[in-house]
Amino acid sequence: MKILNKMKFIFISLLIIILQFIFIPTPNAYAATTPSLGQAASFGILSGTYTNTVGGTTINGDLGYTTGPATAPTVNGTTYSPPSTKYSTAGTDQGSALANLNGQACTFTFANGAIDLATDTTHGPIGVYTPGVYCTGASSAASIGAGGITLNGSGTYIFKVNGALTTVANSVVTLAGGASACDVFWAPTAATTLGANSTFVGTNIDASGITIGSTITWTGRALAFGGTVSTTTDTITAPTCPLPTATPTTSSSSTTSSSSNSTGGVPPCIAPAITTVPMILSSTRISPTSISINWGPFAGINTFTVQYGLTNGNWIYNTNVTGFSTTLNALPTNQPIWVQVAANNNCAIGTYGTAMLVGGPSLPNTGLAPQQNVVPWNFLSLFLSSFLKLINE
Amino acid sequence: MKIISKNIYKIRVGLLLFLITLALFSILFLSHLIHSIPKRAASQIDKVSRTSSGLPVRLLIPAINVNADIQYVGVTANGAMEVPNNIVDVGWFKLGSRPGEIGSAVISGHLDGKNGEAGVFANLDKLKTGEKIYIKDSKGTLQAFVVKESRIFNPGYVDKIFSKNDSAHLNLITCDGVWNKAQNSYSKRLVVFADITQ
Secondary structure, three states: OHHHHHHHHHHHHHHHHHHHHHHOOOOOOOOOOOOOOHHHHHEEEEEEEEEEOOOOOEEEOEEEOOEOOOOOOEEOOOEEOOOOHHHHHHHHHHHHHHHHHHHOOOOEEOOOOOEEOOOOOOOOOOOEEOOEEEEOOOOOOEEEOOOOEEEEOOOOEEEEEOOOEEEOOOOEEEEEOOOOHHHEEEEEOOOEEEOOOOEEEEEEEOOOOEEEEEOOEEEEEEEEEEEEEEEEOOEEEOOOOOOOOOOHHHOHHHHHHHHHHHHHOOOOOOOOOOOOOOEEEEEEEEEOOEEEEEEEOOOOOOEEEEEEEOEOOEOOEEEEEEOOEEEEOOOOOOOOEEEEEEEEOOOOEOOOOOOEEEOOOEOOOOOOOOOOOOOOHHHHHHHHHHHHHHHHO | OHHHHHHHHHHHHHHHHHHHHHHHHHHHHHHHHHHHHHHHHHHOOOOEOOOOOOOEEEEEEHHHOEEEEEEEEOEOOOOEEOOOOOOOOEEEEOOOOOOOOOEEEEEEEOOEOOOOOEOOOOOHHHOOOOOEEEEEEOOOOEEEEEEEEEEEEOOOOOHHHHOOOOOEEEEEEEEEEEEEOOOOEEEEEEEEEEEEOO
16 A cells, blocks of 8 residues: 555656646747737837937837927827826836846857857857847947848847947848847847947837937837937837737647757757849959959848859859958959859858859950051052942942 | 954954953952952841850851951950950950850950051941841851940950840950050950840
């Protein structure tokens, strides 16, 4: 009887352990979840002080502030100020969302020190991020360099920056492979500054202040309730998002996928289908041994593979490029080369565009020096031709 | 005496008639020869194809009486396109596209010779927009191109002459401008841009 009880106890504890494995997912790169933004979701800009001194800014969404701007922007939404309940509730909801983000465990933590998200390779392929919670080291700022970044795959992206967040001029945050602006979050602990002409994506919760540089396209929300937001001829569009689904801890499908990921070792390479076929737009010979080329268009991917050789079809060299131009160096002296470019999503290489000859030679010298004191062939030929003409008529 | 002089007269008349006939024949022959040059160029332009698998062998431009053999040229030591080794042939840039392929096929030809005689492209400047250029390849296929524009460039690199990949282009180059003794070159280059006929 005692033995039977003991066996029962072992059996039940085993069952509990097994059930735990099935129903409680292990934390991994796919564990990030989208928090609810509540009333803050409809705001393009939510601020304590909103600064805008020139015309040309458009906010597609609601605008909230206590202290208003010198020049009103175009608001395709509603402007809320105290004593509006929506304004104050949005502020509370912003705080709840930030608490949710801060509560989510980091799936990847960068090494201590300022980090350039565009050039970092410690997290994975350069410039490409898959869903997850990315955290900078202690007191470490983050920036997005000229190469920009691509958020690749559907899921939630959270960037917890233990310092300031900056983007350089002309940088681009790109969504690919089903990534949505609704599921991208930035939570810096110091101020955010976006560089001119850049493209930014996601909800940035930063009460330390958000400075949006000149001519920026931002699909997301600048939430700085209690802080300052400033704009200069920018376009901010709050995305229309479905309400966040319940956390996936109770969903059996996500449990199986996460457990297979945790035990499978290598995660699958998730990438968008490459639909773009790049075209070489122009080329310039820089020196006898180097030629620069550029191509387009931009269609969600800004990483490319360039292959080249001395004849069309014989591709003996290749190089990977982030961006839309490169200079090919150490080429055979003064030889034109054939080049073709394909988009590269870091999982696969797409279709190569039509090959092009670049670095063509300089124009030929097709004239010869006129010489004097020789047989006047031109006169003779002139005479002969006029004679023939005469007898022809 | 009278009979002899009569005979001499007859011989003289006969000789004169013979010479006149000879002259007439030679004139006829010469005129035929002159007329036949453009006719021969034209007679080769019968079946035009859009696809080519051979290498270019002959360039025909009826509008300016060009019917020239094609040499294959590359790049000189200082990075310029080579030119044909005589003034009657033209040179196809063999490192680039073939005529009819996607890309720019480029052909150069001399403007003049050492003694000032006219080169194969002496009249290239007279070629007008809309006029036809034909290329015969090694398999006998004929391809037609239509002149889009003529432009004058300074000597040097002009990438758009060699680097295009939107359709099949044919660009003809010769010299233009005035002779620059110091640089041993003419001051300008004339480029005729043509596209394959649709």
